[in-house]
Amino acid sequence: MAVLVIADHDGSTVRDTTHKTVTAALAIGGDVDVLVVGQGSKAAADAAAKISGVRKVLLAESGELAHTLAEAVTATVVGLAGGYDAVVSPATMDGKNVMPRIAAKLDVAPISDIIEVVSADTYVRPIYAGNALETVQTSDAKKVITVRATSFAPAAEGGSAPVEAVAGQDAGKAAFVSEEMVKSDRPELGAAKIVVSGGRALGSAEEFSAVIEPLADKLGAAVGASRAAVDAGYAPNDYQVGQTGKVVAPGLYVAVGISGAIQHLAGMKDSKVIVAINKDADAPIFQVADFGIVGDYKTVVPELMAALG
Amino acid sequence: MKVLVPVKRVIDYNVKARVKADQTGVDLANVKMSMNPFDEIAVEEAVRLKEGKEHHAAGTASEIVVVSIGVTQAQETIRTALAMGADRGILIQSDADLEPLAVAKLLKAVVEEEKPDLVLMGKQSIDGDNNAVGQMLAALLDWPQATFAAKLEIAGGKATVTREVDGGVQTLSAPLPAVVTVDLRLNTPRYASLPNIMKAKKKEIAMKAVADYGVDVAPRLKVQKVTAPPTRSAGIKVADAAELVSKLKTVGAL
Numbered sequence: 287m288a289v290l291v292i293a294d295h296d297g298s299t300v301r302d303t304t305h306k307t308v309t310a311a312l313a314i315g316g317d318v319d320v321l322v323v324g325q326g327s328k329a330a331a332d333a334a335a336k337i338s339g340v341r342k343v344l345l346a347e348s349g350e351l352a353h354t355l356a357e358a359v360t361a362t363v364v365g366l367a368g369g370y371d372a373v374v375s376p377a378t379m380d381g382k383n384v385m386p387r388i389a390a391k392l393d394v395a396p397i398s399d400i401i402e403v404v405s406a407d408t409y410v411r412p413i414y415a416g417n418a419l420e421t422v423q424t425s426d427a428k429k430v431i432t433v434r435a436t437s438f439a440p441a442a443e444g445g446s447a448p449v450e451a452v453a454g455q456d457a458g459k460a461a462f463v464s465e466e467m468v469k470s471d472r473p474e475l476g477a478a479k480i481v482v483s484g485g486r487a488l489g490s491a492e493e494f495s496a497v498i499e500p501l502a503d504k505l506g507a508a509v510g511a512s513r514a515a516v517d518a519g520y521a522p523n524d525y526q527v528g529q530t531g532k533v534v535a536p537g538l539y540v541a542v543g544i545s546g547a548i549q550h551l552a553g554m555k556d557s558k559v560i561v562a563i564n565k566d567a568d569a570p571i572f573q574v575a576d577f578g579i580v581g582d583y584k585t586v587v588p589e590l591m592a593a594l595g
Numbered sequence: 596m597k598v599l600v601p602v603k604r605v606i607d608y609n610v611k612a613r614v615k616a617d618q619t620g621v622d623l624a625n626v627k628m629s630m631n632p633f634d635e636i637a638v639e640e641a642v643r644l645k646e647g648k649e650h651h652a653a654g655t656a657s658e659i660v661v662v663s664i665g666v667t668q669a670q671e672t673i674r675t676a677l678a679m680g681a682d683r684g685i686l687i688q689s690d691a692d693l694e695p696l697a698v699a700k701l702l703k704a705v706v707e708e709e710k711p712d713l714v715l716m717g718k719q720s721i722d723g724d725n726n727a728v729g730q731m732l733a734a735l736l737d738w739p740q741a742t743f744a745a746k747l748e749i750a751g752g753k754a755t756v757t758r759e760v761d762g763g764v765q766t767l768s769a770p771l772p773a774v775v776t777v778d779l780r781l782n783t784p785r786y787a788s789l790p791n792i793m794k795a796k797k798k799e800i801a802m803k804a805v806a807d808y809g810v811d812v813a814p815r816l817k818v819q820k821v822t823a824p825p826t827r828s829a830g831i832k833v834a835d836a837a838e839l840v841s842k843l844k845t846v847g848a849l
Contacts, residue, residue: 304666310637325818351699353767355672356733360734379743379759379761382742383728383740383743384730385730386695386725386726386729387730387734388726388736389731390699390730390731391734393696394696395694395696395814395816396696396727398726409653411724412824413722413724414606414621414721414724415612415721415724415725417614418612418614418621418821418822418824419821419822419824420820420821421815421818421819421820422816422819423819424815425815428813459739459770460768460769460770460773461768462765462766463755463766463767463768464765464766464768465760465763465766466763467762476761494688505849506614507745513779516780517780517847523745523780524760524761529721529802530718530719530779531762538843538848548611549608554603555827558798558848561839563845567832572800574830574844575830576827576830577831577833578830578831578832579832579834579836579839580832581832582847589837590839592836592838593836593839594839
């Protein structure tokens with residue numbers, strides 16, 4: 287048995303999601319190799335080599351792989367897949383983009399967003415916005431799996447795996463035009479220990495910044511938002527927590543002015559402690575909150591800031 | 596340009612799914628079903644490509660074909676798309692809940708028959724939450740893919756797509772034919788008007804069977820069980836911020 291993990295990285299470091307995916311890969315069993323794809327990513331490969339339990343790191347660099355477009359990454363991974371029983375990636379936007387393409391090229395059924403490895407061929411994954419958990423057994427010889435990183439503990443540092451260069455493939459279909467990344471000094475939403483999220487009740491982008499961001503900064507938290515707040519333009523798209531946004535499971539999740547629709551709960555109900563601040567005592571968010579305050583955020587949040595000292 | 600839009604009949608997004616007591620699946624008896632919300636966005640964008648709404652040139656799409664794979668009642672889902680402005684429908688009847696690989700193979704067969712220039716579809720269905728069919732279809736056709744589209748422009752035989760990615764947005768350009776999967780922020784789908792609902796009844800829906808396509812749809816995955824997620828123990832309401840902070844410190848959350 288051998289498992290290939292596709293690393294989530296920024297060129298110089300590997301993200302926490304990679305460590306968590308290595309944990310899932312080790313649970314599947316066998317030797318675990320990590321593939322780092324992307325031009326100029328030697329530093330990220332060196333970082334991946336330090337993850338405990340990794341046998342070796344494969345580094346695929348080429349100009350075409352600079353923006354990890356699905357066609358080129360698929361061709362690269364399919365070229366390596368012969369040596370592996372499973373190909374695993376975190377269920378990031380990149381992972382979701384590329385893994386089903388790889389699965390189809392290999393003629394296997396992909397298994398999306400697993401939260402538990404039962405055995406080498408059996409996995410648990412949420413369906414219906416997390417309202418049901420499905421245990422599936424695959425009959426495919428090769429497995430293609432994305433991992434919900436928040437459901438696994440990160441693999442420790444302390445390894446010293448060798449880094450090998452492998453050929454990057456070009457598939458020459460789509461072409462990169464541009465990208466625009468949201469700049470933030472706060473912790474990354476998916477990996478933060480505390481998340482403060484705002485909803486529609488905030489009423490405007492100015493109010494969202496004025497209320498949610500200072501509270502997040504006080505707590506050293508990442509900022510999240512409900513779909514309603516994102517749709518209304520109060521917060522950028524990639525702040526969205528929910529079924530179709532990011533799935534988070536921090537130690538503390540503070541929901542301010544969020545009613546708690548099914549789609550939002552799908553993205554945060556595995557948080558360890560949930561706090562809800564909402565003036566509607568009947569809001570569904572109170573059904574999952576460990577601690578709730580019924581009140582207007584305009585008075586509650588300043589009081590909370592004061593109480594935090 | 597011909598546009599193919601695959602649509603799926605799913606549990607209505609406002610309904611909380613309940614797991615059957617025998618753990619064989621989710622109880623869909625007497626539950627409200629609707630078009631998958633992402634598919635509505637795909638249909639809306641196709642219709643805008645035809646009408647020339649927003650930034651699209653009128654007539655960018657000349658024909659919109661909607662295809663669904665599922666039970667007989669999925670005709671209603673196709674009718675909804677026809678009432679929104681699609682031209683005709685295809686229903687591939689299947690009582691089995693087909694896996695994304697099988698769906699992608701059937702859609703590939705439909706693409707080979709219909710020869711669309713663009714397949715526009717939802718990024719995921721809200722029941723299976725797989726987020727896979729579009730990517731798999733693109734792979735099987737060896738077409739470029741642009742997933743999670745927040746903006747779509749068609750010009751000069753190319754689709755320029757702004758995609759939602761972790762940390763921001765990415766724009767890429769793909770030669771047609773291509774598969775584009777849509778994200779929530781691409782558009783706001785219209786409601787079908789009563790006259791359009793009446794007109795949609797006269798539009799053609801071709802009824803097909805899985806067997807018509809000679810595709811292997813045998814399942815690769817065996818569902819061993821479907822269970823309810825662990826429930827959270829009931830929380831408490833606290834009186835004020837000071838009490839909240841003290842409780843959070845007690846449980847070690849701060």
